[in-house]
Amino acid sequence: MSERYDIAIVGSGPAGITAAVNATIRNKKVIVFGNKDLSKKLYKAPKIDNYIGFPGVTGKNLVKEFQNHLKEMDIEITEKKVDSIYNMGDYYSLMVNNEMYESKTLILATGVQFGKPFKGEKEFLGRGVGYCATCDAPLYKNKIVTIIGYNKEAVEEANYVSELASRVYFIPMFKNKHKLNDNIEIIKDVPIEIIGNTKVEKLLLKDTEIVTDGVFILRDSIAPDQLVPGIEIEGSHIKVNKNMETNLKGCYASGDCVGKPYQYLKSMGEGQVAALNAVSYIDNL
């Protein structure tokens, strides 16, 4: 079985990496799920004036400084997307495609997801709508699958599904070349609504509609209450106290996902507080 980590951090933005650095200093066994560019939002920032010590730095250069810090401390980013997390009582199970990771504590630093769910998305969740195509692929053998993809990982998932499904539609929600298998049909249109009776039957788009058995929506981040069933939400943010504790024991959250202002230092301070409290929680286990 997989080894059990002390702290699993979901997200590699300012909050996540600060949590990782602080937990590592305290000698905890840490895994960080995210990507090597750390944060798209940060990476693309043209000029940052309020990260003290780097006046007027570009996001790209600040990412480089952060990456260097992580390298100095031997902290690696695990470039995998966590699909769902289950509270197992005294530890958490993190599902990543068909792998499972275990951790004593959890720090959510997933950022905020911009954009609303599609019409019908919540209604048909688990009845044809899903967020991990690779996980559910076996259910769609010889069936029609539609993938609404927001990133290059979605392309990989589509390719995998296309080996099983009878037909795969891919709706790209990002600009980039897609190295999709030849048997995948690309549809350049805007999804509007997921329609069905007891389960998904159709996807309605702006200019057309598709008959489909399943719709996978592969966004950069999953809404926190879909990611961690049972977590308490306040408005559109994870509810935390001043120790960055959520309602679930051993589960902390920090950064944009816990509320405004959406600012780097605010997120980093919270990531630090989350990590230090997770550390003392572990030490008291």
Add this chain to the structure above:
Amino acid sequence: MSERYDIAIVGSGPAGITAAVNATIRNKKVIVFGNKDLSKKLYKAPKIDNYIGFPGVTGKNLVKEFQNHLKEMDIEITEKKVDSIYNMGDYYSLMVNNEMYESKTLILATGVQFGKPFKGEKEFLGRGVGYCATCDAPLYKNKIVTIIGYNKEAVEEANYVSELASRVYFIPMFKNKHKLNDNIEIIKDVPIEIIGNTKVEKLLLKDTEIVTDGVFILRDSIAPDQLVPGIEIEGSHIKVNKNMETNLKGCYASGDCVGKPYQYLKSMGEGQVAALNAVSYIDNL
């Protein structure tokens, strides 16, 4: 009269300077009270691993980076000690020796004061015990004054008082050469208790005792409820909500003075939140 600032920041540590940078970016008229080395605690830190972007930096070098950032943004530190602050309803009055500053809002970033008050200190506050010798000097014309001094500013205050008082005792609580006037008597002993009846009569020390009319305790920082009468305290910290608002309208606090963990990024995140909320408070006035 003095011009009115938008935001007066008390303290030039990580929380205070982050508040200053963020408020300046939002085009607010800011004054920061503190000192040019920013923070003694930071300056003296031998090695800092958790300020992301500067792995293993010395406190001294991080202070330099911070000073450079302030310089780039034309933010100056006013090297004066605020003695007391009064809530005037729609603005705050800050007393600095015999000067007065006015500000629409206040951000307290005073750090934590280590060490307990002396026995009798709270009891005789305003009845012979004070925190600003310069302010109260006229009351001690031809009287005996004792100064318990923690820094070089205390030496200056003692020299000023010695021009009026009949006798001045100086008890140095720090290691350094003291350029004290010749008529000041230095007592190298440890203060224990302030004694009196309706007002201060004596200072009891470890090895001796002094008959005195006044005792001025000139620490690096004043307890927040002595600095800002009426501010709500929780334990030994200023009580704030998640927006860093205190119980006083337009008064915010951040950094070590609002609670643990005493960490740079935590303080800076809070300084940022305090500043952004002060800005929106001003914009809504």
